[in-house]
Amino acid sequence: MTIHIAQQGDAAVKPCNHDYQVNCGNCRLNGICLPLALESDDIQQLDDIIQRSKPLQKNQHLYREGDHFQSVFAVRSGTLKAYKTTDDGREQVTGFYFPGEILGMDGISNNAHASSAKALETAAICEIPFVSLERLSALMPNLQRHFFQLMSREITEDQQLITLLSKNSADERVAALMLSISGRNARRKLSATQFRLPMSRVDIGNYLGLTVETVSRVFSRMQKMAVLRVDNKEIEILDPAGLRSMANLGS
Template identity: 45%
Template sequence: MLTPTAPASTRAVRVRHTTSATRTSARCSSCAMRQLCMPQGVAANELPQLEAVICSARSVRRGESLYRAGDSFDSLYAVRSGSLKTVMAHRDGREQVTGLRLAGEALGLDGISSDQHACSAVALEDSSVCIIPYAELKHLCREIGSMQERLHKLMGEQIVREAAQMMVLGSLSADERVAAFLLDISERNAQRGYSPAEFNLRMTREDMGSYLGMTLETVSRTLSRFQKRGLIDAQGRFIHIVDPEGLRHVGAPSA
């Protein structure tokens, strides 16, 4: 199948992205996350064109930054395995965790508006991402309507996710915030074919507090309280959701 010819500037981007020894080829057709990721809604006979745009997969070690706030934007990323957090810095140097990205989810959309990344993306565990040069992706979107629709949906999903997080921070109690966070991880794991009841929290308690607008001590006390109530069993970062319905009703008025 013929693939679009990228302009010279875009080809330069591709060369720059493939020089690292930590990068390997990436194929959507063989990826277990393709039904959650960029190819969702793209016809099978159009996949080769998308695969031609995805220049490589890059490994990101735990604690390593995929990109930093202020870096020039030239690519979107799709999490192939592992998980990453997004972080924004306050003017006084404090950092705020703003998001958690799991396998099959997109990263880098924050850079589209200003051609610079507004936040940093840091691996919570050894992870890998697919690199999608944005200039080539735009070219592909003009050729394949379903690809353009998929990109718009990814942007819409991020808006909805951020609005939901604002509601969590603005209107829920500490117990409700932690319960909502655990249920969110549970549901996202289920979408990926993993256990919704048992999982390892990749975020530290401190990261959870930053993400949920709580102190480390409040997060720890809340998890301990949930354990005493029989809602969860927490052993370090390992979480077993014992009573999901009970978690859903945390903070609800008694009948």
């Protein structure tokens, strides 16, 4: 069984046979990913159900809205975006997924994926068949609890976004996203102040309920205020405190 990759309209898949020997035990993300809070022999069992396959190329889909739901996925490297398509053809980006994060959980309720997921850059993925995960969860209380927590976190993050979209200005939304990315980098022991945005301005705007032009203007403004240094996709946070006060967030 391999990762289900929708191929219509996607770039051809380049075979790649190295670097498949990763396992949960030696993965450097196991402190923030699913294996967190498992004993080493439990990790082995989890590892046994996880499928790894060739990396996704940029713009390839991991799954599409409406696809039969079979697995959730962990990002090992690269970044993905999840998005829904409204029936008048517009897109709504519902989330970005960085290494160590889990996606696909919105497919559980209807046995069909409620959103599409595509790679923003080359990405390595761990596939976790859901029936196996359910079976293991029933046997390993820690795993069950951890997965409940992951789903709950997805809910709280979506609610955070709801609040952002409903209550905050364009400046605040962009600032909040920069802080979120910064924090997630820090969790992976990367720089919290300097990073490269994996997504386009269009995606940022779409996620934040803004147009590209507005996003661009906000970046310009922040640069003029010396809060951020923006060089295309390269971001440097010059004034973290200023950025936080600009974000003006709850919690």
